[in-house]
Amino acid sequence: MAAAMADEAAARDVQRLLVQFQDEGGQLLGSPFDVPVDITPDKLQLVCNALLAQEDPLPLAFYVHDAEIVSSLGKTLESQAVETEKVLDIIYQPQAIFRVRAVTRCTSSLEGHSEAVISVAFSPTGKYLASGSGDTTVRFWDLSTETPHFTCKGHRHWVLSISWSPDGKKLASGCKNGQILLWEPLHANPECRYVASSSKDGSVRVWDTTAGRCERILTGHTQSVTCLRWGGEGLLYSASQDRTIKVWRAHDGVLCRTLQGHGHWVNTMALSTDYALRTGAFEPAEASVNAQDLQGSLQELKERALNRYNAVRGQGPERLVSGSDDFTLFLWSPAEDKKPLARMTGHQALINQVLFSPDSRIVASASFDKSIKLWDGRMGKYLASLRGHVAAVYQIAWSADSRLLVSGSSDSTLKVWDVKAQKLATDLPGHADEVYAVDWSPDGQRVASGGKDKCLRIWRR
Amino acid sequence: MERVSGLLSWTLSRVLWLSGLSERGAARQPRIMEEKALEVYDLIRTIRDPEKPNTLEELEVVTESCVEVQEINEEDYLVIIRFTPTVPHCSLATLIGLCLRVKLQWCLPFKHKLEIYISEGTHSTEEDINKQINDKERVAAAMENPSLREIVEQCVLEPD
Numbered sequence: 001m002a003a004a005m006a007d008e009a010a011a012r013d014v015q016r017l018l019v020q021f022q023d024e025g026g027q028l029l030g031s032p033f034d035v036p037v038d039i040t041p042d043k044l045q046l047v048c049n050a051l052l053a054q055e056d057p058l059p060l061a062f063y064v065h066d067a068e069i070v071s072s073l074g075k076t077l078e079s080q081a082v083e084t085e086k087v088l089d090i091i092y093q094p095q096a097i098f099r100v101r102a103v104t105r106c107t108s109s110l111e112g113h114s115e116a117v118i119s120v121a122f123s124p125t126g127k128y129l130a131s132g133s134g135d136t137t138v139r140f141w142d143l144s145t146e147t148p149h150f151t152c153k154g155h156r157h158w159v160l161s162i163s164w165s166p167d168g169k170k171l172a173s174g175c176k177n178g179q180i181l182l183w184e185p186l187h188a189n190p191e192c193r194y195v196a197s198s199s200k201d202g203s204v205r206v207w208d209t210t211a212g213r214c215e216r217i218l219t220g221h222t223q224s225v226t227c228l229r230w231g232g233e234g235l236l237y238s239a240s241q242d243r244t245i246k247v248w249r250a251h252d253g254v255l256c257r258t259l260q261g262h263g264h265w266v267n268t269m270a271l272s273t274d275y276a277l278r279t280g281a282f283e284p285a286e287a288s289v290n291a292q293d294l295q296g297s298l299q300e301l302k303e304r305a306l307n308r309y310n311a312v313r314g315q316g317p318e319r320l321v322s323g324s325d326d327f328t329l330f331l332w333s334p335a336e337d338k339k340p341l342a343r344m345t346g347h348q349a350l351i352n353q354v355l356f357s358p359d360s361r362i363v364a365s366a367s368f369d370k371s372i373k374l375w376d377g378r379m380g381k382y383l384a385s386l387r388g389h390v391a392a393v394y395q396i397a398w399s400a401d402s403r404l405l406v407s408g409s410s411d412s413t414l415k416v417w418d419v420k421a422q423k424l425a426t427d428l429p430g431h432a433d434e435v436y437a438v439d440w441s442p443d444g445q446r447v448a449s450g451g452k453d454k455c456l457r458i459w460r461r
Numbered sequence: 462m463e464r465v466s467g468l469l470s471w472t473l474s475r476v477l478w479l480s481g482l483s484e485r486g487a488a489r490q491p492r493i494m495e496e497k498a499l500e501v502y503d504l505i506r507t508i509r510d511p512e513k514p515n516t517l518e519e520l521e522v523v524t525e526s527c528v529e530v531q532e533i534n535e536e537d538y539l540v541i542i543r544f545t546p547t548v549p550h551c552s553l554a555t556l557i558g559l560c561l562r563v564k565l566q567w568c569l570p571f572k573h574k575l576e577i578y579i580s581e582g583t584h585s586t587e588e589d590i591n592k593q594i595n596d597k598e599r600v601a602a603a604m605e606n607p608s609l610r611e612i613v614e615q616c617v618l619e620p621d
Contacts, residue, residue: 348570368570369570370567371567371568387567387618390567423614
């Protein structure tokens, strides 16, 4: 029986190819060896893990000439001319070890706000949830009982934006027409001391929270500053309606560069290291069912945050993607060059939000043209369009393993998309009116959404 | 008397002037509608037929002239499509109608109300089919059926 099968295999005479494993940065792994052309990704994974000599086998994705190997090496190479003499480079990409499950049901609808909910944010560990609303309050919600916890009154106008400090101990909120606040990354300053805020008056202010005063004012923009990002290398990026993005050095407030190129207001920006900066020392792979506060001394937290930051950043500098009212996105390497790396066109209406995936490989852009487009995070190449919403898409959020994306839209539904298959995974109707804000908790267990119907909804598996 | 005749001639000249304006306005409208109709046609012509490997344009199920766009309000349009099934007893006419509706719902950037009809005299049960493909609830129920949804997605999504 075995002999017959061996004969059959020999008779089939499968073509063999020389392959060499390479990581994303171009580093070679092991030496070239030959494999049959019909080898599957599972077997490639076994070989690669053996070469990497890891204790626990990592899930890996394999790419040859920018095409992913899905069924077998042979099928992927069908469309391309293969030279059997040359060694074929197969690039392996480690995927997240943990897997986040898609949310499927609404577990509670939290009422309390008396006006539309404008922003929703989970704390870096996923233990607490905060929401800002047009009724000028910021509310905290207890996630284990899914009931209201605290109501913070004090603002005199709509709360437009909320932001957690990377250590999860403090929240900043901004109100009054275009004021946005952001915290200094944990690995740079583990005490989480500085906050930056941008405003409609065109200036950016850096505040010292322990001293309680404004440390620096950065002026230069001629119109309202719409978005602000604090990078991990000590650079502050600000995008404005004057169509430019300015790069500032945070510790002394010097303007390093101005990035020009957009033809209309720049609405949104995202950094490739955003997720690592947001979650600080919290590692989603170590999440448990009951969310815990971060343990460890300041020094330990700083080290963990720095390690996570370096892992996501990779070899090159931080990348920045900006989305604008001119229907295009630009990919920049702002620490190095003031010319863009790529211009990403294709949307038919203004872009409301752009987000890098947590592993910084994919950029997702949500637009008023009802679609979400996926782009390659390194080169800016177009990957796919996710269609399904029947009205403008307002906000998106990535799951911690970069495999799922949730989007909230003006058509009152949320949709969970499977990024690998580039298809809809789950449809989440339930809101009574437009959904303005969505967030996925860093431990992957919950999605929170809020909108015009003044209700906050929590979705779980 | 003079006053009255003066008033009369004034109102007459006003009416003539206003009608001149509206005529110019009306001349402007058809052009915007043509652009929108072409936009709609551009989207629907790439939809693939569920049975055959050709697009609806290749099979002449839809043509440029079969799309009509009217303006209801500022920024709100009524789109009317009349498609011709390939054979008078085509069993997939409802599926084609569903594909048309879903494609425009997902991809057309401006706010629109959609009415889809079978061209008169080209199908044996056209009245029933017209009723079915314009019924909002039946369309929603159809899209909740996972296998139907899969077929529609395959017909509608363009290879990038």
